[in-house]
Amino acid sequence: MSIIKTENVCKSFGTVEVLKNINLTVEPGEVVVIIGPSGAGKSTYLRSLNRLEKNTSGKIWIDDILMEDRVNGKNLVKMNSKERAEILLEMGMVFQRFNLFPHKTALQNVMLAPMNVKGVSEKDARAKATELLERVGLGDKLDSYPSKLSGGQQQRVAIARALAMDPKIMLFDEPTSALDPELVGDVLNVMKQLAEDGMTMLVVTHEMGFAREVADRVIFMYDGVILEEGAPEEIFTNPKHERTRQFLQSVL
Amino acid sequence: MMESINKIIGWMPALIQSTGVTLALSVTSVAAALVFAVFLALGKISRNAVISKICGGYIFFFRGTPLLMQLFFIYYTMPQLVPALNIQSRFFAAWLAFTLNVAAYLAEIIRAAIQSIDKGQMEAARALGLTRSQAMRLVIIPQAYRRMIPPICNEFVMVLKDTSLVSIIALTDLTYQTKIIASNKASALVYIPAMLIYLVITGVFTFIFNRLEKKLSIYE
Ligand SMILES: Nc1ncnc2c1ncn2[C@@H]1O[C@H](COP(=O)(O)OP(=O)(O)OP(=O)(O)O)[C@@H](O)[C@H]1O
Ligand SMILES: [Mg+2]
Numbered sequence: 299m300s301i302i303k304t305e306n307v308c309k310s311f312g313t314v315e316v317l318k319n320i321n322l323t324v325e326p327g328e329v330v331v332i333i334g335p336s337g338a339g340k341s342t343y344l345r346s347l348n349r350l351e352k353n354t355s356g357k358i359w360i361d362d363i364l365m366e367d368r369v370n371g372k373n374l375v376k377m378n379s380k381e382r383a384e385i386l387l388e389m390g391m392v393f394q395r396f397n398l399f400p401h402k403t404a405l406q407n408v409m410l411a412p413m414n415v416k417g418v419s420e421k422d423a424r425a426k427a428t429e430l431l432e433r434v435g436l437g438d439k440l441d442s443y444p445s446k447l448s449g450g451q452q453q454r455v456a457i458a459r460a461l462a463m464d465p466k467i468m469l470f471d472e473p474t475s476a477l478d479p480e481l482v483g484d485v486l487n488v489m490k491q492l493a494e495d496g497m498t499m500l501v502v503t504h505e506m507g508f509a510r511e512v513a514d515r516v517i518f519m520y521d522g523v524i525l526e527e528g529a530p531e532e533i534f535t536n537p538k539h540e541r542t543r544q545f546l547q548s549v550l
Numbered sequence: 551m552m553e554s555i556n557k558i559i560g561w562m563p564a565l566i567q568s569t570g571v572t573l574a575l576s577v578t579s580v581a582a583a584l585v586f587a588v589f590l591a592l593g594k595i596s597r598n599a600v601i602s603k604i605c606g607g608y609i610f611f612f613r614g615t616p617l618l619m620q621l622f623f624i625y626y627t628m629p630q631l632v633p634a635l636n637i638q639s640r641f642f643a644a645w646l647a648f649t650l651n652v653a654a655y656l657a658e659i660i661r662a663a664i665q666s667i668d669k670g671q672m673e674a675a676r677a678l679g680l681t682r683s684q685a686m687r688l689v690i691i692p693q694a695y696r697r698m699i700p701p702i703c704n705e706f707v708m709v710l711k712d713t714s715l716v717s718i719i720a721l722t723d724l725t726y727q728t729k730i731i732a733s734n735k736a737s738a739l740v741y742i743p744a745m746l747i748y749l750v751i752t753g754v755f756t757f758i759f760n761r762l763e764k765k766l767s768i769y770e
Binding site for chain 2 (some may be wrong): 398
């Protein structure tokens, strides 16, 4: 019983191989932190899980359902689009640059998908969005437009927006990299809380403190492959690979 | 001096009446073109290659040939090629030419505005489970729409002036009426009130559009 499983996932952009046979299994409730230098393929891997990127080859299971079995870019899994969309909804995603909808208030950002994708009534969507925004510490910013919020606040709205769809899995792609240092803590605290509540999380980050404290497992990616993985203590104190050691030295 | 002013006042009813034609032509053709242009723009950025090529070809053709020729074509050439397509009404011929032509320009404005929206917006919408068309309708277009307002207003003001071309098929717009007066009365004075009328109209519209633009940019 795994919640995410990928087998030999490969991705090329033209002739450039960005992912080379990525094999990973994530258990429900696990927090996996992915680290690695720029260009390692971390974002591409996360994006391939929720189909923002289409793999060249390999298999992906979500909740033990085979979603993709690609050969030469062609998906051999036949599934009707409604069913596929429903399974993809089990994953929420948080982006480095927040990507909030600037023409909508914080509340409207959070309400949009439940109302339009799940057909939730406006009243219920509002109640839930309010509760989520309160949970991320933004109960007083419900009617603010993103342009009036700090980066840290925007990112917390983005987290609330993803949570509003009741995902089982949250994908975070460098959620704090675009933030001023003093705003990072608030976002990490929200993520920590989420982890404690049992959310399955895949987090690409350079925040080693967070990885050490919250991760069940740390994965080091380099040049399109998973070079090393293990418990945070193991990776941070006793990296097996020279590349891992070099990378950790450069970021710690 | 007094005499000239009296003359000009005497011409005003005819000038104002023909101004109505100019306004009606500009407003109705731009309005129709706007609707058509939305489809052309969405067609051009469609992932369906055939639709995209057809819309792209249409835009290329109407932007790549002179409006005056398009007008001639519709009014003179088309009836010769296909007699059933003989357009009797000068106004309708002019309206059709402007609508078809302006749609191509507006489509490019709309397409550019849509494509200027950060790619992250579509990705965030898709990651939340919205379909591509929902994302377009709820996320992309509402943002793009604010960016299109200024260039669309510009285009409208251009069209307002370009309608003077229709005098070539003897449609009595403001320019044609002015020319008639100038030659009948042998007085070139009439160009002064005529130009002032154009200026007032474009001025009024520019003012309205500026207000509109300010009102729409509240969230930024
Ligand atoms: N759309 C694309 N087209 C072409 N090449 C791409 C595209 N997206 C990513 N790449 C390339 O794929 C490689 C991996 O990119 P990716 O964004 O996954 O790296 P990353 O590990 O997330 O790096 P970073 O820490 O800088 O975010 C890079 O070499 C990048 O240039
Ligand atoms: Mg990245």
